[in-house]
Amino acid sequence: MTPGRQRHPPWTRRIFILAAGCAAPALANAERCAVCGRKLHARSWIFEGKLCCSETCVDRLRPRCSMCGQSMRGEYIEAEGKLYCGNACLERTFPKCEICKGPIRKGYTITSHRYCENCVQSLPTCFSCGLPAAHPTHLGDGRDICVHCLRWAVTKPAPAEMHYDRVRRQLEAWTGLPLATLPALELVDLGEMQRLAKEIRKSDAPVSVRGLYSRQTTVTRRRVLGTWKVDGAEERECIYIVDHLHDEVFRVAAMHELMHDLIHEHFPRLADAPLWVHEGVCQQAAAEYCRRRNQVDILHGIEQCEDPDYGDGYRYIHALTGFEGWPALRRWMETVDVAALPATAPR
Ligand SMILES: [Zn+2]
Ligand SMILES: [Zn+2]
Numbered sequence: 001m002t003p004g005r006q007r008h009p010p011w012t013r014r015i016f017i018l019a020a021g022c023a024a025p026a027l028a029n030a031e032r033c034a035v036c037g038r039k040l041h042a043r044s045w046i047f048e049g050k051l052c053c054s055e056t057c058v059d060r061l062r063p064r065c066s067m068c069g070q071s072m073r074g075e076y077i078e079a080e081g082k083l084y085c086g087n088a089c090l091e092r093t094f095p096k097c098e099i100c101k102g103p104i105r106k107g108y109t110i111t112s113h114r115y116c117e118n119c120v121q122s123l124p125t126c127f128s129c130g131l132p133a134a135h136p137t138h139l140g141d142g143r144d145i146c147v148h149c150l151r152w153a154v155t156k157p158a159p160a161e162m163h164y165d166r167v168r169r170q171l172e173a174w175t176g177l178p179l180a181t182l183p184a185l186e187l188v189d190l191g192e193m194q195r196l197a198k199e200i201r202k203s204d205a206p207v208s209v210r211g212l213y214s215r216q217t218t219v220t221r222r223r224v225l226g227t228w229k230v231d232g233a234e235e236r237e238c239i240y241i242v243d244h245l246h247d248e249v250f251r252v253a254a255m256h257e258l259m260h261d262l263i264h265e266h267f268p269r270l271a272d273a274p275l276w277v278h279e280g281v282c283q284q285a286a287a288e289y290c291r292r293r294n295q296v297d298i299l300h301g302i303e304q305c306e307d308p309d310y311g312d313g314y315r316y317i318h319a320l321t322g323f324e325g326w327p328a329l330r331r332w333m334e335t336v337d338v339a340a341l342p343a344t345a346p347r
């Protein structure tokens, strides 16, 4: 099974409102202006204990806005160690929301993406990339897809097969192990995927499912001279992937599901290993693919997943794999004491 992405808490910036001191008129005496050094006239100003000849000189003593450079009278703003004359200048320093382009006073950062709170709360989540969906398209089965994912969406069997084959070759190259039988690929909509997930997985995991690997053995029997004989057992392997995924997301999902098949073919000793081992190893294959293709957003979703099987399973497998990568993982899969593995992933 390939899961989607989880939500992140918002961040806020710390902003303080301060006030500059007032300049009071003062009576002139023989002194000179503390700023320009000219002799003081009859009318002069005192600002924070300093005598000045004019308001212009007083302004030079006042704090300056670090955005527009103007000297500030009355209220001004401090944010992250810098001073601003008002909201207009402060907002020019805010990051811009990726969707509405407005300044972010309170918002969310997801990998390199920044969104204002309003966009995150008012827009649906794209089922493909898991980010707030800009200009979403609503699909008939209840899903929303963002404009970026829609442009690259895998919707038809022929391109799906092309991506699938490419991923198969990359998995074989990464592991050095060939897949003897390739599961059939089927693109399904969300309703069908949910039905299959219940039937195949029988779990209520809170992750939204993008892909599924299924293996069913059909035993055919024939009556021969009054008794039933087993004619042959036919194994049907199938990988289901939800349609309309961005092609990069599709390939990551396919990589995860094909890894299930590779485990089945080459590491039968893991057949009875707990679910977190299978999902952790498959997520490791998916993460490895993301790293090689520099898919930081999808990788982030895998690394931050909170699910105990997919998230904790992946983090455990990833840690033991270390810098060595596949050879270390392969050794572990060949030698681990399967019966001694805990039912849940160690954290
Ligand atoms: Zn899986
Ligand atoms: Zn002066």
Ligand SMILES: [Zn+2]
Pocket: 065, 066, 067, 068, 069, 070, 084, 085, 086, 089
């Ligand atoms: Zn300013």
Ligand SMILES: [Zn+2]
Pocket: 097, 098, 099, 100, 101, 102, 115, 116, 117, 118, 119, 120
């Ligand atoms: Zn916004």
Ligand SMILES: [Zn+2]
Pocket: 126, 127, 128, 129, 130, 131, 133, 145, 146, 147, 148, 149, 150
């Ligand atoms: Zn998207």
